[in-house]
Amino acid sequence: METEPLIDQKRPHVVFIPFPAQSHIKCMLKLAKLLHYKGIHITFINTKSNHARLVKSGGIHDIDVVPGFRFKTVQDSPTCDAEDDGVEHTPTNLFELMTYLKENFYDSFLDLISSLETPVTCIICDGFMTFTNSIQAAEKLEVPIFLFWTMAACGFMGFYQSKVLVEKGLVPLKDESYLTNGYLEMEIDWIPGMEGIRLKDLPEFIRATSPNDIAFTFLLEVAQKADNVSRMIFHTFEDLEASLIEEIRSVFPNVYNVGPLQLLLNQKQESKSSEFSGYSLRHEEPECVQWLESKEPNSVVYVNFGSIAVMSLQDLVELGWGLVNSKYEFLWIIRNDLVDGKPSVLPKELEDVINEKGFVGSWCTQEEVLNHRSIGGFLTHGGWGSIIESLSAGVPMICCPFLGDQLTNCRQMCKKWEIGMEIGKNMKRDEVEKLVRMLMEGEEGKIMSNKALEWKMMAEMATGSCGSSSLDIEKLVDEITNLPKT
Structure with a gap:
């Protein structure tokens, strides 16, 4: 029987919702761990099968004894077994998983939150998990939501521009001939910091020839829903993408650049009994x-x-x-x-x-x-x-x-x-x-x-004591700490 770690009810409590893929989980776990070091309580929500893989790989054994850091799970299929030890979701069945989560995550998430003994201060949600109605869940719970893009600012902008490309009539493509006639070589000249970027350098989902293409509509939905959230977190640092970050700040009022997260974590010294060091869904061979x-x-x-x-x-x-x-x-x-x-x-x-x-x-x-x-x-x-x-x-x-x-x-x-x-x-x-x-x-x-x-x-330098990412982490912690708990 699972036992809840004893936690201080007065401290802020952040719920993490990662996209169910290795790199997203790894990155969000690192931010969660960093915030935990700063005195914030964490509830990290995986799908059942991914959590089982994380445990099996040896990444999070003994985590349940860490005060203020707990894992919770949601179902990822009607027949999901918590002991599932299959391989990670492939591109093929990832869409099947997303379909299931789109239909079932919202209710499961709200039930899970209602079972927690600690008030929730805010949600940090993977930017790609808005398809699960996580924004509506935050509104229902009356807590703020931050979107964490576990990528560079340029990666986010590549997805975000899909709605602009639609507005300009550049996508979806008229027909398949546009894939080979040089059309994809067209330069996009309106994104500061991404000068010279071409259509072919943007996510391949934009190459759809139908507005009803599943991947294309997902990409467009992600871009459109981003406009409903004012707080954005990116796994990058200021000097790497300065002009692009400035452009993003002109659209979103609260932007935090928190990378590279591992360099920030390297500065933390904790006893082995109070930390976990693995983030992998697969066994890492020494x-x-x-x-x-x-x-x-x-x-x-x-x-x-x-x-x-x-x-x-x-x-x-x-x-x-x-x-x-x-x-x-x-x-x-x-x-x-x-x-x-x-x-x-x-x-x-x-x-x-x-x-x-x-x-x-x-x-x-x-x-x-x-x-x-x-x-x-x-x-x-x-x-x-x-x-x-x-x-x-x-x-x-x-x-x-x-x-x-x-x-x-x-x-x-x-x-x-x-x-x-x-x-x-x-x-x-x-x-x-x-x-x-x-x-x-x-x-x-x-x-x-x-x-x-x-x-x-x-x-x-960015992750040093007075570096831009270190300062943004402190700003993020300050904002979370000063949010009211529900």
């Missing part, structure tokens, strides 16, 4: 870091396409041969559902040469890997969690964007921040080999590496 220990500084390429992206076996094989042919050692994360959502089997010839030059794991502690002295470059899908973690470690990147804000992130990291180069999603071994060598030994790679180290220093 062998990955152990393998790195014997490698020379800046000699290894780290390859990871995140928790949701999928690719064909042909692309996986081409990527493998490109890595091998580059002659550089590599740490390659291949999830058990990376290849079209199924386990992958590499050709024996490729497996044999990989064993000579690389190490293949199924998941790892990414921030520990990126900060390891042996890592010289990162081949990534361009998810914001990966980019800000790489940036915080001063590691340059090759980016292969698959979906969502990854396309916008890739454009900004290559053209605006100058810390990466893009590779096509359809893998060719010669291109992989060429770009890996450019990254690790070429003049372009050296320039990007130096630039990445500059951004690392800027991130450390």
Whole structure:
């Protein structure tokens, strides 16, 4: 039987609602943990299956004994088993999950809140969870709601602009010929801080040819509902996106930039008995870091396409041969559902040469890997969690964007921040080999590496005692502390 940690009723109490995907949960857990350090009580709401995965991966064992930090769950399917140990939601069944939550989350959430013994001060909701009527729930509870976008300001703006594109008649596309006739090369020239961004650099959902496309209508709904909330939190920092943040502040009166969260957390010293350190829905293999220990500084390429992206076996094989042919050692994360959502089997010839030059794991502690002295470059899908973690470690990147804000992130990291180069999603071994060598030994790679180290220093300044992100965290805490409790 679950026991509630004893908590001080006088302290503010924040309820977190994450989007049910690995990177979103990880980022929101970090903010929740940071606020908890600041004396705020936390209730963190996962779906039952994701909570079970989090527990099984070893991320949150003993959390129930931490005063003022508790996990609660909502159902994510009619037959959901709290002991479910399946793999993380894939892009295919993620929409099935979202459909269920759209119909059932609101009532389940209100029932859950009514069962809490502690008054709720406010809700911090993932910006993508407004489809569950979380804004209406906050209104019914008569508590303020903050939208936390677990991404860069440019990623948010890429989604937010969808309603502007509709108003201008630029999307949805007239027909499928617009996908190949050069139309997507059109530059969007009205977003400060994103100069030169093209239609093709915005989330692929805008490429729909029907206004009733499910992904397109979801994107549009997210953008429209954002206008109903005045408090916005972003996982970025001021110097990285100054002009874009200024533009967002002209629309939303209360904006908090709180990144990189891990750098803020690194400054906190707590006893192991009162903290949790894991954020992963998957088991993180210590062998990955152990393998790195014997490698020379800046000699290894780290390859990871995140928790949701999928690719064909042909692309996986081409990527493998490109890595091998580059002659550089590599740490390659291949999830058990990376290849079209199924386990992958590499050709024996490729497996044999990989064993000579690389190490293949199924998941790892990414921030520990990126900060390891042996890592010289990162081949990534361009998810914001990966980019800000790489940036915080001063590691340059090759980016292969698959979906969502990854396309916008890739454009900004290559053209605006100058810390990466893009590779096509359809893998060719010669291109992989060429770009890996450019990254690790070429003049372009050296320039990007130096630039990445500059951004690392800027991130450390932002999270220092008087840095912009540290000050925004204090402002956020002050606002929450001074809100009335219901």
